[in-house]
Amino acid sequence: MESKLDIPLFIEDPDRIPTEAVPENYVAYTLKHQEALPPVTWSNWYKELHWLHVFIIFVPPTLGLIGAWSTPLRLKTAIWFVVYIHLTGFGLSAGYHRLWTHRAYKASKGLEFTLAILGAGVVEGSIAWWARGHRAHHRYTDTDLDPYNADKGLFYSHIGWMIFKPRRKPGPADVSDLRSNPIVKWQHKYYLPLAFTIAIALPTAVAGYGWGDWRGGFVWAGLLRLVVSQHSTFCVNSLCHWIGDKPYDDKHTPKDNVITAIITMGEGYHNFHHQFPMDYRNGYKWYQYDPTKWFLWTCEKLGFATHLKTFSDNEVQKGELTMQLKRLRHKQEALFWPSEKSDLPVITWEDYQRQAESRALICIAGFIHDISDFFDKHPGGPHLLKKNIGKDATTAFFGGLYDHSHAAHNLLAMKRVGILLGGAPHGLEEKAVPPSQHLRVTRHSELPSPGNEYSEIPP
Numbered sequence: 026m027e028s029k030l031d032i033p034l035f036i037e038d039p040d041r042i043p044t045e046a047v048p049e050n051y052v053a054y055t056l057k058h059q060e061a062l063p064p065v066t067w068s069n070w071y072k073e074l075h076w077l078h079v080f081i082i083f084v085p086p087t088l089g090l091i092g093a094w095s096t097p098l099r100l101k102t103a104i105w106f107v108v109y110i111h112l113t114g115f116g117l118s119a120g121y122h123r124l125w126t127h128r129a130y131k132a133s134k135g136l137e138f139t140l141a142i143l144g145a146g147v148v149e150g151s152i153a154w155w156a157r158g159h160r161a162h163h164r165y166t167d168t169d170l171d172p173y174n175a176d177k178g179l180f181y182s183h184i185g186w187m188i189f190k191p192r193r194k195p196g197p198a199d200v201s202d203l204r205s206n207p208i209v210k211w212q213h214k215y216y217l218p219l220a221f222t223i224a225i226a227l228p229t230a231v232a233g234y235g236w237g238d239w240r241g242g243f244v245w246a247g248l249l250r251l252v253v254s255q256h257s258t259f260c261v262n263s264l265c266h267w268i269g270d271k272p273y274d275d276k277h278t279p280k281d282n283v284i285t286a287i288i289t290m291g292e293g294y295h296n297f298h299h300q301f302p303m304d305y306r307n308g309y310k311w312y313q314y315d316p317t318k319w320f321l322w323t324c325e326k327l328g329f330a331t332h333l334k335t336f337s338d339n340e341v342q343k344g345e346l347t348m349q350l351k352r353l354r355h356k357q358e359a360l361f362w363p364s365e366k367s368d369l370p371v372i373t374w375e376d377y378q379r380q381a382e383s384r385a386l387i388c389i390a391g392f393i394h395d396i397s398d399f400f401d402k403h404p405g406g407p408h409l410l411k412k413n414i415g416k417d418a419t420t421a422f423f424g425g426l427y428d429h430s431h432a433a434h435n436l437l438a439m440k441r442v443g444i445l446l447g448g449a450p451h452g453l454e455e456k457a458v459p460p461s462q463h464l465r466v467t468r469h470s471e472l473p474s475p476g477n478e479y480s481e482i483p484p
Contacts, residue, residue, distance in 0.1 A: 116143030291315030381415030
């Protein structure tokens with residue numbers, strides 16, 4: 026008999042799944058039980074278009090470019106273009122993203138209302154719709170339940186996921202806080218007239234009443250500003266998953282890059298953001314370009330925002346150090362290292378001296394080294410090597426004749442061919458380890474297994 030968890034009926038409404046009904050591996054469960062729509066192909070693509078999104082994405086740039094051809098850009102309108110693109114951009118980055126999606130801070134009602142209005146001016150859907158999809162993106166990053174899965178390509182993650190009907194519903198995300206927020210509900214109810222007013226009517230009116238440039242306000246501050254604002258935000262889902270590096274985690278596609286940070290008003294430090302999503306900063310370091318971070322910091326000082334959340338510096342630096350060690354481990358594994366002690370033959374003193382009669386062998390710190398290919402390379406000259414063949418040159422090597430450099434120690438270790446029976450003299454074991462191996466990056470599986478003894482956890 027099937028259990029309740031085997032019945033996929035709740036999949037039909039992923040926004041209203043009881044907590045106790047969610048399987049542990051929801052992604053695998055959903056992909057198994059929820060039938061996806063057929064893939065988009067050359068033969069059916071026109072049937073799968075989401076026409077409202079197609080209109081919003083393609084009509085404004087078309088009209089804007091046509092209008093720009095015959096509409097000169099006046100200086101005051103250009104300044105208004107820059108100012109307004111930042112104002113509406115803050116509506117998205119500070120409002121839609123950091124406030125309502127990630128709850129990175131608390132805003133006063135005045136700031137909430139202002140950000141809700143400005144955010145509508147980018148025409149990317151209501152707060153409720155946008156935040157629900159973005160929470161699913163964070164929860165199911167790079168899976169088929171991620172609404173803008175970067176693994177499906179740059180075009181798909183930029184606009185493809187919008188212009189074509191989704192092949193399956195995004196994974197569930199808790200949006201109960203948004204459903205109970207009166208400002209979010211108000212904006213969702215009046216979204217269409219609000220979006221037209223803030224995106225087109227307001228910037229046109231400001232330029233028209235302000236300095237008589239009605240046409241320029243409509244074309245530049247309205248249509249083309251809208252296009253730039255939208256594609257700036259779209260880059261968060263596309264370029265921020267394709268360009269840059271991964272200083273905090275390499276498990277998923279998000280990356281950090283200063284260029285995308287400039288393009289997206291600070292959202293380009295995306296690797297940090299996906300690791301620490303409830304931090305009000307995307308640019309964690311003080312010098313990183315993140316105007317939204319500075320905007321929220323200013324709002325806090327003015328009393329419009331409170332409880333700005335930050336992750337512990339200790340935890341952030343742990344993530345950064347982990348990735349640095351991982352990169353060092355990869356670099357370490359690409360290098361050649363001395364033979365392990367267990368791989369070297371043990372040689373008696375008598376056997377060592379006998380073999381040294383036909384080979385250039387020198388004993389240093391309990392290891393036998395073959396230096397036959399180093400006579401012409403030795404900075405001190407070949408005579409110093411020749412005089413120690415078949416002898417113990419430990420004292421001479423460790424400062425008696427010359428206190429050799431780290432490079433000399435590392436190079437010498439690569440020439441080990443055996444171990445002297447009895448090992449290294451007491452007190453020199455540490456010196457017998459090449460400096461390059463004093464600190465090595467080790468995987469957890471390579472560490473000695475701890476004992477099974479139980480100990481009391483300290484209070």
